[in-house]
Amino acid sequence: MIAIDGLSKLYGRDISALDDITLRVGRGEFAFLTGASGAGKTTLLRILLRQELPTVGTVVVDGRDLSALSARDVQRYRRSVGFVFQDFKLIQRKTVFENVMFALRILGVPDVQQRRRTFQVLKWVGLQHRANAYPIELSGGEQQRVAIARALVNEPVLVIADEPTGNLDPDLSLDIMNLFREINAAGTTVLVATHDRELVRHVGRRAIMLDHGRVVESS
Amino acid sequence: MIRGLQYFLKEAVSSLWRGRRSSALSILTITIALFMLGVFLLLSANLERVVNEWSRSAEFSVYLRDEAAPAEREAVQKALAGDPAIGGVDVVSKDAALERFRRDFPELAPATVGAPDNPFPASFEARLTSSSVDVVALGKLAERIGAMPGVADVRYDRRWLDRLAAVSAFIRYAGLTLAGILVLAAGLTVANVVRLALYARRDEVEIMELVGAPMAFIRGPFVCEGVIQGGIGGALALAALWTVLAVAKSRLAEAAGGMVDVQALTFLPLVSIALVVGGGMLVGCLGGLVAARRLR
Numbered sequence: 001m002i003a004i005d006g007l008s009k010l011y012g013r014d015i016s017a018l019d020d021i022t023l024r025v026g027r028g029e030f031a032f033l034t035g036a037s038g039a040g041k042t043t044l045l046r047i048l049l050r051q052e053l054p055t056v057g058t059v060v061v062d063g064r065d066l067s068a069l070s071a072r073d074v075q076r077y078r079r080s081v082g083f084v085f086q087d088f089k090l091i092q093r094k095t096v097f098e099n100v101m102f103a104l105r106i107l108g109v110p111d112v113q114q115r116r117r118t119f120q121v122l123k124w125v126g127l128q129h130r131a132n133a134y135p136i137e138l139s140g141g142e143q144q145r146v147a148i149a150r151a152l153v154n155e156p157v158l159v160i161a162d163e164p165t166g167n168l169d170p171d172l173s174l175d176i177m178n179l180f181r182e183i184n185a186a187g188t189t190v191l192v193a194t195h196d197r198e199l200v201r202h203v204g205r206r207a208i209m210l211d212h213g214r215v216v217e218s219s
Numbered sequence: 220m221i222r223g224l225q226y227f228l229k230e231a232v233s234s235l236w237r238g239r240r241s242s243a244l245s246i247l248t249i250t251i252a253l254f255m256l257g258v259f260l261l262l263s264a265n266l267e268r269v270v271n272e273w274s275r276s277a278e279f280s281v282y283l284r285d286e287a288a289p290a291e292r293e294a295v296q297k298a299l300a301g302d303p304a305i306g307g308v309d310v311v312s313k314d315a316a317l318e319r320f321r322r323d324f325p326e327l328a329p330a331t332v333g334a335p336d337n338p339f340p341a342s343f344e345a346r347l348t349s350s351s352v353d354v355v356a357l358g359k360l361a362e363r364i365g366a367m368p369g370v371a372d373v374r375y376d377r378r379w380l381d382r383l384a385a386v387s388a389f390i391r392y393a394g395l396t397l398a399g400i401l402v403l404a405a406g407l408t409v410a411n412v413v414r415l416a417l418y419a420r421r422d423e424v425e426i427m428e429l430v431g432a433p434m435a436f437i438r439g440p441f442v443c444e445g446v447i448q449g450g451i452g453g454a455l456a457l458a459a460l461w462t463v464l465a466v467a468k469s470r471l472a473e474a475a476g477g478m479v480d481v482q483a484l485t486f487l488p489l490v491s492i493a494l495v496v497g498g499g500m501l502v503g504c505l506g507g508l509v510a511a512r513r514l515r
Contacts, residue, residue: 049429072433075433078430079430079431083430089422093233102427102430106430106432106436111222
């Protein structure tokens with residue numbers, strides 16, 4: 001699903017964020033990307049989000065070489081992958097329902113299907129009763145569930161999450177991880193970046209550890 | 220497509236309402252610019268009408284030699300009647316000219332009684348029809364007619380027509396230039412107001428980009444916002460113009476002193492109305508596009 005070969009990312013001439021990374025994440029796999037702050041997790045995710053381009057090397061996701069995408073292809077690519085962020089990135093003036101449905105609207109899905117699918121996903125994350133609430137009225141855990149619902153609503157083949165539990169307490173973190181496990185159990189590839197090694201150990205899946213921009217462990 | 224437009228419209232109206240203060244400022248600027256444009260269009264249209272009326276009353280007289288042969292007279296009359304600037308030709312015989320003089324200047328009439336010959340020449344009095352005063356063409360016509368056999372003199376109100384044409388052209392071009400500058404300023408104001416809206420919603424725009432929203436989907440509401448501002452500005456400008464014209468009609472009749480028939484002043488023709496509203500929407504659209512262009 002994700003094939004990274006010889007990836008390096010330099011900022012300026014000599015600030016190296018990623019250094020010669022080669023790794024694979026298979027279809028249907030659940031993997032963690034771990035490491036301390038500054039290890040390169042965020043840079044790698046930004047490249048996977050196609051917010052940045054590699055300085056050297058190739059990144060292929062679901063058959064797409066991210067360096068070769070046109071602006072329009074980048075939009076298509078992003079619509080095919082679900083992203084979850086630490087700060088949730090919800091549109092504050094839209095309700096929970098509208099935030100989730102938005103991802104379907106941009107795909108041009110018919111209205112009736114948009115509503116049906118949005119309701120299904122909200123029910124799945126346990127927030128159907130908060131459909132008309134605004135993000136500001138929700139707890140951090142609930143907001144992250146909305147973000148996960150939005151990432152899943154268009155049934156992506158890959159879900160990438162950047163510190164999805166970074167703003168949550170341990171119990172809520174486990175709840176959110178259970179959601180990711182369920183997503184993965186349904187066949188979706190999941191890549192979660194986190195610095196919380198305890199959480200990684202608890203979930204017990206493959207961990208790709210970064211240190212100073214290099215992969216130091218992949219178990 | 221229709222769903223997309225509905226979405227743009229809904230988002231644009233919602234954004235306009237949220238930023239209603241800056242939107243009101245932007246609409247006001249467009250209103251002022253388009254009002255000025257409307258004033259000049261109105262002045263230009265009415266001035267043109269007045270100029271035409273005055274042009275028609277301007278005289279273009281061809282005085283004939285007493286010895287001019289009938290064929291020469293006929294040739295002159297034909298030449299006048301065939302010119303597009305001439306709407307009609309009245310033949311004034313020597314006797315009719317004398318009669319007119321006696322009627323117009325009764326105190327001088329006795330002086331003509333004892334004269335051995337009628338001193339007044341026969342003439343052709345031409346009425347001008349030109350929809351616009353083409354002084355150069357009239358000058359050429361006067362030269363051509365003046366050179367014809369049997370013609371003693373050609374006179375027309377050249378200076379008067381010159382001035383009318385100059386004033387009309389000045390108002391038209393100065394007005395359009397000023398209005399153009401104001402419309403440009405309005406466009407820039409819209410661009411800045413839309414940019415403010417964009418800045419206020421930068422998080423939202425970022426989220427839309429991250430979930431892969433097409434650029435048209437992100438830009439559409441901002442462009443639509445500019446179009447709505449322009450359309451409202453155009454409609455308000457027309458309403459203000461109509462009010463000003465109505466007030467002018469009721470209050471300026473006396474001040475005009477009969478020089479101009481104030482009641483005959485007309486509102487803008489449909490084409491100009493469409494130009495003001497459509498122009499407003501176009502300016503708004505361009506402003507929105509300029510602001511949204513920075514999204515890539």
